Amino acid sequence: MSAVAATAAESAVPAVRFRIRRARPGAFLAAAxxxxxxxxxxxxxxxxxxxxxxxxxxxxLQAPSGENWFGTDQLGRDTYTRVVFxxxxxxxxxxxxxxxxxxxxxxxxxxxxxGGRVADNLLMRAADVxxxxxxxxxxxxxxxxxxxxxxxxxxxxxLAAAPGYARLVRAEALVVRGAGYVEAAAVLGLPRRTVVxxxxxxxxxxxxxxxxxxxxxxxxxxxxxxxxxxxxxxPPSPEWGAMLSEGRNFLDTxxxxxxxxxxxxxxxxxxxxxxxxxxxxxxxxGTPR
Amino acid sequence: MTxxxxxxxxxxxxxxxxxGVAQVLxxxxxxxxxxxxxxxxxxxxxxxxxxxxxxxDPVATLLGPQTTASPAVREQIRDEYGFDDPVYAxxxxxxxxxxxxxxxxxxxxxxxxxxxxxxxxxPTAQLAFSAALLSVVVAVVVAVLTAGRxxxxxxxxxxxxxxxxxxxxxxxxxxxxxxxxxxxxxLPVAGADGFESLVLPTVTLAVxxxxxxxxxLRESMESAxxxxxxxxARARGLSRLGVQVRHVLRHAAIPLATLSGWLTGTLLxxxxxxxxxxxxxxxxxxxxxxxxxRDMPVVMGVVLLAALCFAVISQLxxxxxxxxxxRLRKG
Numbered sequence: 001m002s003a004v005a006a007t008a009a010e011s012a013v014p015a016v017r018f019r020i021r022r023a024r025p026g027a028f029l030a031a032a033x034x035x036x037x038x039x040x041x042x043x044x045x046x047x048x049x050x051x052x053x054x055x056x057x058x059x060x061l062q063a064p065s066g067e068n069w070f071g072t073d074q075l076g077r078d079t080y081t082r083v084v085f086x087x088x089x090x091x092x093x094x095x096x097x098x099x100x101x102x103x104x105x106x107x108x109x110x111x112x113x114x115g116g117r118v119a120d121n122l123l124m125r126a127a128d129v130x131x132x133x134x135x136x137x138x139x140x141x142x143x144x145x146x147x148x149x150x151x152x153x154x155x156x157x158x159l160a161a162a163p164g165y166a167r168l169v170r171a172e173a174l175v176v177r178g179a180g181y182v183e184a185a186a187v188l189g190l191p192r193r194t195v196v197x198x199x200x201x202x203x204x205x206x207x208x209x210x211x212x213x214x215x216x217x218x219x220x221x222x223x224x225x226x227x228x229x230x231x232x233x234x235p236p237s238p239e240w241g242a243m244l245s246e247g248r249n250f251l252d253t254x255x256x257x258x259x260x261x262x263x264x265x266x267x268x269x270x271x272x273x274x275x276x277x278x279x280x281x282x283x284x285x286g287t288p289r
Numbered sequence: 290m291t292x293x294x295x296x297x298x299x300x301x302x303x304x305x306x307x308x309g310v311a312q313v314l315x316x317x318x319x320x321x322x323x324x325x326x327x328x329x330x331x332x333x334x335x336x337x338x339x340x341x342x343x344x345x346d347p348v349a350t351l352l353g354p355q356t357t358a359s360p361a362v363r364e365q366i367r368d369e370y371g372f373d374d375p376v377y378a379x380x381x382x383x384x385x386x387x388x389x390x391x392x393x394x395x396x397x398x399x400x401x402x403x404x405x406x407x408x409x410x411x412p413t414a415q416l417a418f419s420a421a422l423l424s425v426v427v428a429v430v431v432a433v434l435t436a437g438r439x440x441x442x443x444x445x446x447x448x449x450x451x452x453x454x455x456x457x458x459x460x461x462x463x464x465x466x467x468x469x470x471x472x473x474x475x476l477p478v479a480g481a482d483g484f485e486s487l488v489l490p491t492v493t494l495a496v497x498x499x500x501x502x503x504x505x506l507r508e509s510m511e512s513a514x515x516x517x518x519x520x521x522a523r524a525r526g527l528s529r530l531g532v533q534v535r536h537v538l539r540h541a542a543i544p545l546a547t548l549s550g551w552l553t554g555t556l557l558x559x560x561x562x563x564x565x566x567x568x569x570x571x572x573x574x575x576x577x578x579x580x581x582x583r584d585m586p587v588v589m590g591v592v593l594l595a596a597l598c599f600a601v602i603s604q605l606x607x608x609x610x611x612x613x614x615x616r617l618r619k620g
């Protein structure tokens with residue numbers, strides 16, 4: 001315990017010390033939840049033998065019971081089954097958006113850090129403007145241009161998040177660029193591209209991974225938010241945000257239609273955030289947010 | 290400005306303390322204005338790019354789906370709006386319009402964008418302001434009570450914060466509606482009249498923000514608690530709470546103020562979702578309508594408004610630093 005306290009004192013961030021001490025059971029639970037969500041996304045058949053789109057009007061709007069754990073919706077579809085199947089769409093959109101954002105942020109950040117002063121100024125001033133706008137509003141602007149739909153929402157969420165990653169990669173790359181081993185590699189006559197790919201890039205990955213984990217949670221919230229607004233996945237496809245939006249019309253009579261899909265988003269984001277904090281503690285990097 | 294006496298011999302340090310401050314302030318002010326202008330210019334450029342990237346014939350969008358306008362009329366519209374001009378000419382024309390505060394007209398509603406936004410601004414500003422107030426007050430109280438402590442209260446606060454940060458506002462809103470409006474029937478379901486209709490939307494919008502503010506504030510309070518002045522104050526016999534409120538909080542105010550830009554953005558973005566959940570009128574609801582019907586001029590107007598709010602508020606807060614922290618006045 002004293003060793004832990006000593007490390008934490010060095011980093012002078014008491015909140016981190018607290019997390020190291022307490023987060024272990026939470027981290028375990030979060031990891032278990034993530035595995036469960038991933039399993040639901042990959043093999044929804046493991047969790048339910050009903051179809052997410054099978055209607056059963058006789059059993060419409062049934063409250064949660066032993067038969068239908070999360071109740072049934074206005075068409076008699078099983079909400080639990082739809083939440084399970086929704087994991088695939090929702091996680092895929094979030095993951096796709098995050099991956100796209102991280103990769104484009106990486107390319108732009110490296111270009112800014114290593115591409116000379118003009119490129120740096122141009123890219124970073126553009127990032128300033130994009131970061132001045134709320135992420136969700138930026139995504140809305142992009143959806144207006146691209147039109148609605150699952151893929152477009154994914155692209156919009158990714159592009160809205162990319163400037164943040166670009167700025168992080170640039171900052172990291174600027175630090176790494178001055179490091180002895182990069183200079184040594186350049187002096188040894190390695191081609192510039194090799195130096196960037198083999199030496200600069202790998203050393204920016206840690207903080208990027210940390211930010212990407214937390215960013216995945218944000219992407220999940222933003223993407224399901226856009227679907228909730230009716231801009232992403234369309235009914236009857238089971239997507240958490242879209243289900244929540246449908247359930248909104250039945251709050252007075254059947255709260256379960258909307259409440260359970262939203263709970264699924266929340267649980268997923270909590271698990272991702274706990275994992276993100278763990279990653280941050282591991283790598284000792286990242287940003288406060 | 291107090292200038293040195295005329296004919297006074299040259300000093301080694303020409304500027305007296307006060308002129309120095311005035312000069313610094315003037316320079317700071319000019320840089321600030323330039324920075325606001327730059328953000329606005331960037332946002333305008335982005336919005337214009339969005340408009341030009343919008344697929345389809347703008348005349349068709351303008352006329353709506355069920356019109357049978359003759360080719361001559363269409364031609365006239367093309368001419369009037371300058372759709373056939375080269376893109377750079379349209380861009381310059383657009384910037385010129387903005388400089389003269391002409392923000393264009395909604396395709397769908399055929400009304401000036403500025404009027405539309407102005408009509409909807411009050412309920413949104415009310416919501417954003419009350420949410421900001423609530424979250425800052427709660428964050429300060431919770432951070433003061435929990436900074437530098439460990440124990441049940443602290444870990445409970447941490448858990449609650451984790452949940453609050455991770456909860457999507459639109460879901461929280463729906464849960465609150467279910468409980469307070471549909472089950473207990475103590476608060477209205479929708480609308481924007483009076484205090485009661487403001488309670489749930491404010492709480493919904495404030496919860497995730499409060500959690501982030503609390504975490505940041507506590508972190509910076511804890512690093513201030515480690516500084517000698519905190520120990521000195523404590524050794525002088527000040528109570529723990531007294532040290533927190535009178536000395537540490539002031540130190541921690543700067544990192545909190547840094548978040549004001551993020552706060553503005555989150556509030557504005559959040560209103561789109563919260564206004565939808567609670568069927569409240571406002572800029573957010575207007576934006577969603579515009580996005581759904583691809584009414585680009587309105588979306589562009591909202592983007593500019595967001596950029597303006599962000600730029601002005603973060604510059605104001607930047608200026609506030611000079612008030613909070615005298616060390617920064619040295620330029």
